[in-house]
Amino acid sequence: MTSPYLQILYWSLFIFGGYLLGLLIKKYALPFIGNATKRTEIILDDALISGVQRIAVPITTLVGFSFGFIFTSIFSEYRLGIKRVIVVCFILLITWAAIIIVDEIAHFQMNKIGKSLPKSSILLNLINVLLGLIGLLFILQYLGISILPALTALGVGGLAVALALQDTLSNLFAGLQLVASKKIKVGDYLILSANEEGILEDISWRNSTIRTLINHIIIIPNGTLASSIVKNFALPDTENSILIPVGVAYDSDLEHVERVTIEVAKKIQETIEGATRNHQPFTRYNLFADSSINFNVVLRGDNFASQFLMRHEFIKALHKRYEQEGIEIPFPIRTLYHKNSIEQKSDDNS
Numbered sequence: 001m002t003s004p005y006l007q008i009l010y011w012s013l014f015i016f017g018g019y020l021l022g023l024l025i026k027k028y029a030l031p032f033i034g035n036a037t038k039r040t041e042i043i044l045d046d047a048l049i050s051g052v053q054r055i056a057v058p059i060t061t062l063v064g065f066s067f068g069f070i071f072t073s074i075f076s077e078y079r080l081g082i083k084r085v086i087v088v089c090f091i092l093l094i095t096w097a098a099i100i101i102v103d104e105i106a107h108f109q110m111n112k113i114g115k116s117l118p119k120s121s122i123l124l125n126l127i128n129v130l131l132g133l134i135g136l137l138f139i140l141q142y143l144g145i146s147i148l149p150a151l152t153a154l155g156v157g158g159l160a161v162a163l164a165l166q167d168t169l170s171n172l173f174a175g176l177q178l179v180a181s182k183k184i185k186v187g188d189y190l191i192l193s194a195n196e197e198g199i200l201e202d203i204s205w206r207n208s209t210i211r212t213l214i215n216h217i218i219i220i221p222n223g224t225l226a227s228s229i230v231k232n233f234a235l236p237d238t239e240n241s242i243l244i245p246v247g248v249a250y251d252s253d254l255e256h257v258e259r260v261t262i263e264v265a266k267k268i269q270e271t272i273e274g275a276t277r278n279h280q281p282f283t284r285y286n287l288f289a290d291s292s293i294n295f296n297v298v299l300r301g302d303n304f305a306s307q308f309l310m311r312h313e314f315i316k317a318l319h320k321r322y323e324q325e326g327i328e329i330p331f332p333i334r335t336l337y338h339k340n341s342i343e344q345k346s347d348d349n350s
Contacts, residue, residue, distance in 0.1 A: 004074055011068035018064020022057035030056065047104035055097050062089055088139055095135030099128045122175045122203050167223075171206045175222035178203055184225075188234035189304035196220070213305065233304040239276055242299040242307045244314060246283075247292030249328040254293065257327055258283050264321050265297055268314045274306025275299065291330045 034049040066086050075082060106124050178184050184200060190210065191197040198212040208225045210218040233240055248257050265281035279300035287294040299314065301307050322329060 007072040007074040011065075011072050011074065014064040014068030014071070015061060016064070018060040018062070018067070019057060021064070022060030025060065026053050026056040047101055050104045051097060051101035054100055055093060059093055059097075062086070062093060084143065087142055091135055091138050091142070095131055095138075098131050098135075102127055102131065122172075122179060122205050125205060126176075168206060171222040174226040175203050175205060175208070178208070178222060178226055183235065184230065184232060185234070188232050190233070191231040192220075192225070193229035238303045240301050240304050240307060242301055242310055244297045244299065244311060245294060246297055246318070247289060247294045247329060248322075249330045250293060252293070252327055254285065256325070258295075260321055260325050260327065261297055261318065264318050265299060265314065268310060268317065269299060272306075272310050272313050274302050275310055276302055291332050 030049055030053045034046070034053075038046060069079075069082055069086060103124065184190065184203075186200055186202060188200050189198070190200055196210060196218050198210040198216075198218060201209040201211045201217075203222065206222065207219050208222055210220065212218065246261065248254075261283050262281060265283075269275045269279055269281055270277065281297060281299050283295050283297050285293060285295040297314070297318075299307075299310055301310055319329070
């Protein structure tokens with residue numbers, strides 16, 4: 001019979017071997033496989049590789065511990081308890097692996113469309129909680145613990161909790177409704193009926209977070225957002241038309257003005273970052289104003305924020321080109337008649 005100290009040594013070698021194997025897999029095997037999967041358009045394989053990299057060492061270490069348990073007879077009086085611990089650890093690791101893979105799939109999907117995944121995404125958190133509960137149920141089932149009394153207690157206690165947390169649950173289900181409707185998504189630029197506006201950063205279990213263009217954060221309860229009238233600049237797509245008002249003098253050649261303006265607008269569409277490349281800009285005259293003939297120039301940007309740089313560059317370029325072409329942008333003119341002066345003039349004539 002092998003001595004206990006030698007068996008402990010064997011068991012330690014199994015554990016160390018499993019740990020070392022995990023490091024080798026994480027450092028060499030998985031990156032090699034990952035380079036191959038990156039060349040495919042399938043997200044699942046990239047997520048699996050990324051997820052397995054994070055759990056490779058714990059898994060192989062636990063496998064080494066299990067082999068040491070099988071091939072040694074040490075701690076014979078505690079073997080049933082050790083076996084249960086090993087199985088519970090395997091269930092926990094599998095649950096953790098499922099949560100990691102779901103997270104990685106979500107991150108890869110968001111990165112594919114050019115967005116970052118918020119840490120408190122309501123849908124992702126609910127999926128993680130659901131996976132955790134499934135893992136817990138497997139553990140209870142394996143340990144022979146009946147879950148029926150627990151479910152009954154949860155049902156009675158859940159009613160009391162629901163009554164005490166009406167507002168919180170209302171915001172939770174409002175957030176789920178927002179996610180399920182797909183009318184509002186993280187990354188969309190929104191303007192609410194109360195005039196709050198910005199990029200939707202996150203929909204969490206209670207609040208939604210909007211980041212303004214000046215980098216401030218607006219926190220809105222999900223129920224308030226769900227009941228608001230919302231203008232979404234990302235639907236039906238992220239492209240937005242940009243109307244820039246311009247006025248020229250009454251003695252201008254309008255055909256010449258239109259031609260010059262379109263040339264400048266086309267250059268902006270072709271060169272400025274964020275401009276929609278296949279859009280043909282156009283002008284529409286719309287008003288005989290007090291001192292000018294007014295019209296709109298219609299550009300198009302890939303997203304809401306691109307309009308600011310496009311307006312900036314277009315106004316500079318158009319002003320310079322109008323100066324070169326001799327096209328006048330008139331100052332506002334008002335003719336004022338002073339009542340007392342008119343009455344004095346009438347008295348003098350009489």
